[in-house]
Amino acid sequence: MNIHLIAPSGCLPDPTVVDQGVVWFNGKGANVQNMSCSQRQFQRFAGTDLERLDDINAIAHLSNTVVMSLRGGYGLSRLMSDIQWQAIGKQVHKGLQIVGHSDFTAFNLGLFAQTGAPSFAGPMFSYDFCGQVSPFTWKHFHQAIEKSRLEIEVLSPQKIEKPLSIDLNDQAVLWGGNLTMLTSLLGTAYMPTHEQVKGGMLFIEDVNEHPYRVERMLHQLIDAGYLTEQRAILMGDFSAYKLSDTDRGYDLDQALTSIRHRLNGQVPILTDLPFGHCADKLTLPIGRFASLSASQTGYILQSNW
DSSP: OEEEEEOOSBOOSOGGGHHHHHHHHHHTTOEEEOGGGGGOOBTTBSSOHHHHHHHHHGGGGOOSOEEEESOOSSOGGGTGGGSOHHHHHHHHHTTOEEEEOGGGHHHHHHHHHHHOOOEEEOOOHHHHHSSSOOHHHHHHHHHHHHHOEEEEEEOSOOOOSSOEEEOGGGOOEEEEEEHHHHHHTTTSTTSOOHHHHTTOEEEEEEESOOHHHHHHHHHHHHHTTSGGGOSEEEEEEEESOOOOGGGTTOOHHHHHHHHHHHTTTSSOEEOOOSOSSSSSOOOEEETEEOEEEEETTEEEEEEEO
16 A cells, blocks of 8 residues: 655644654555655645645646545645646546545545545544554554445434435435535535535534534535435534533534424434544545445444445
């Protein structure tokens, strides 16, 4: 496996940590390339806009490679209009694999919207492989990259009225990512069209976002017509926010109650998907068809490509 790093967003607070990730991947028989991107810094970014843009567009010349984002933060929104989407999409259809999450959601969804090419919402180099590596994260990353397969069973109580079954013949596309980044794309050419994701399964996660902000963004997606078109909504990890005395019992569960009410029970909302700003995370194929079997005791999400 060849891992090619790109740094399209924030810079590393401590660039020396990349050595740990290189050693770890070397131990798995993988080769890590383009480590120099981890040393760049311009303001809060991993290099100037041009340097980071060149990082991205250079992957249009790669093959048999896994492109992995160094970290998230902020920065991709400044670059979207100058990314060589078609050239990168062609390489993906030839076998190039691209993975990242958080701020990288903008790239994941932009690529799908512009070209129909799939990518992965999954681990990033500095957060997931430059310290204590989660066996769960590695297992599902390896399974997705090497075996083209996703399979996860979530055993936790679910607030759904009746069992749900979606098989691969239903052609329900799996899509989503960071909720804040996703809603920032509404009204742009980098948001997948209704036609691309109608009847699909939307997965979302976020960090440092109070439940009222999460609720507000979900109401926005309803008003934009996206949520009502989905077969299911999968809630990943929502963490690092703080409730206050003024919330008076209002929390994320209450926020979701508001959304379920607006959806009139027509679109099930499932929780506890292991994905997001957490140690144990899945590698989820954006733009691939998936199957889902759910009951009040849990659910199974699967895909093969």
